[in-house]
Amino acid sequence: MHVYRHTWPVRLGHWLNLLCLFVLIMSGLQIFNAHPALYWGDRSDRDRPFLSMRAVITESGERRGITTVWGHPFDTTGVLGYSSGMRRGFPSWATLPGPQWLAMGRRWHLFFAWIFVVNGLLFWLYALFSRHFWKDLVPKWNDLRHIGRDLWRHLTFHHPTGEEARHYNVMQKMAYTGIVFGIGPLIVLTGLSMSPAFDAAFPWLPDLFGGRQSARTVHFLACFAFVGFAVVHLVMVATTGLVNNLRSMVTGWFVIEQGGGTDDAQVFQDPNG
Amino acid sequence: MTRRFSKTPTVDRRRFLTRALQATGFLLLAGCDSLSRSDWFPQLLGKTENASEKVQRLLSPRQAMAKEFTPDDLSPVFPANGTSNPESEAYQALAKNGFADWKLEIGGLVHDPASFSLDELRAFPSRTQITRHDCVEGWSAIAKWKGARLSALLERVRPLPSARYVVFHCADPDEDGQPYYESIDFEDAHHPQTILAYEINDTALPIQHGAPIRLRVERQLGYKQAKYLMQIELVESVESIAGGRGGYWEDRGYEWYAGI
Known part of the structure; x- marks a missing residue:
């Protein structure tokens, strides 16, 4: 059975998001590399970072990359702190541009941040006005009752078929609403908190996160929430029918397998149905 | 119940996918870096500086004080x-x-x-x-x-x-x-x-x-x-x-x- 699963605004927004996240994450790591340390509070006390990436020279004259989290050092040579013969936070394959170039990283970041925000706001409006939000995304009481079962199904890679596959399951609903209405606005607001001009106009904003440096740290953590989401998302997309999933996000049409049988009898549904 | 992609990927397929991903990544990154070195692209990116400035000055009172x-x-x-x-x-x-x-x-x-x-x-x-x-x-x-x-x-x-x-x-x-x-x-x-x-x-x-x-x-x-x-x-x-x-x-x- 074919169902029209994703409307065109959702599909367009989805692929724009992929582009934006790709650029924003990598240019963000480029910007982070200009001062590869994070702090809590309003200021950066160099002797008390929450996280830092440094290159050190050992007694034998060897260079090592050391990442320190809450005072616990880890040897991350080759990836964090020191890679490809250079002292740098994240390695060049993870940053945009590849070489250390803060001014260019900021250009990419602040340009795609605008597209990301406008795209996100348009999706919010669309989801609220088209009822996509209430109908498909918000977990209902009935979903939440089966959260244990769905979690177990995810962990064992048993995914719903037939009628059940027509709707997002509770894990999907929580992941999508969490990203779109939680982590998304969080990363935008913490980003804006780092702007001295914005802080002058809205001084409560950085205070909300405990200060500008806390906001920078939360921005970084939210970035890795996106990375984590993307990894799980890709695994799920690949293991629940890669071609079917990709096609539905490109053309809108999604094939649902009937429980127990093949889907030779294709029932086309009204796209608006 | 037939499930088309439930088999674990073979080593060959995994290797192919890894290489394909690496190649795509490399091309994307090389493309981005050459865009960064062009004349027109950074200028285009810079346009949002004006947008950020205008929007921030619109939202922020002229005499807003830094904390x-x-x-x-x-x-x-x-x-x-x-x-x-x-x-x-x-x-x-x-x-x-x-x-x-x-x-x-x-x-x-x-x-x-x-x-x-x-x-x-x-x-x-x-x-x-x-x-x-x-x-x-x-x-x-x-x-x-x-x-x-x-x-x-x-x-x-x-x-x-x-x-x-x-x-x-x-x-x-x-x-x-x-x-x-x-x-x-x-x-x-x-x-x-x-x-x-x-x-x-x-x-x-x-x-x-x-x-x-x-x-x-x-x-x-x-x-x-x-x-x-x-x-x-x-x-x-x-x-x-x-x-x-x-x-x-x-x-x-x-x-x-x-x-x-």
């Missing part, structure tokens, strides 16, 4: 970034006798060009503020600054109607001899927190922080806070100065509007 902190919030150490001791002979000679011979020249598009000694600057209406310094690199530090209000100086020299920018010429050239300079518009120049600071944390500004005078323009990033001020020039356009983008770092690709 001021308490003495408890002061950074134990305020890092000295950029030049920490200008090498030029002229500057070193001024520093040798405690800047007694130093004078700040104010000229350009003004009715009454003037120059002021450090003592004369101290006689101007002053302001003391504990503010957060936000470096473009990402770190922040909090210090207490005291200095002459730039608006009071401008009132004294009486700008001509054609003047639109205030340019700050500094004493620290880089290794290639390019001098540091910065510029701000009149709105920021008249902001109450915009001062020519001669004190940090209740002591005379030391050389590493820009002695004898450093600009504080609190709603912008650290590179706008020019150190080692020698001369202030009022101009209609910054295009004819150095790289023409209104500042040392601006000429090197950073935004003139350093509000974000």
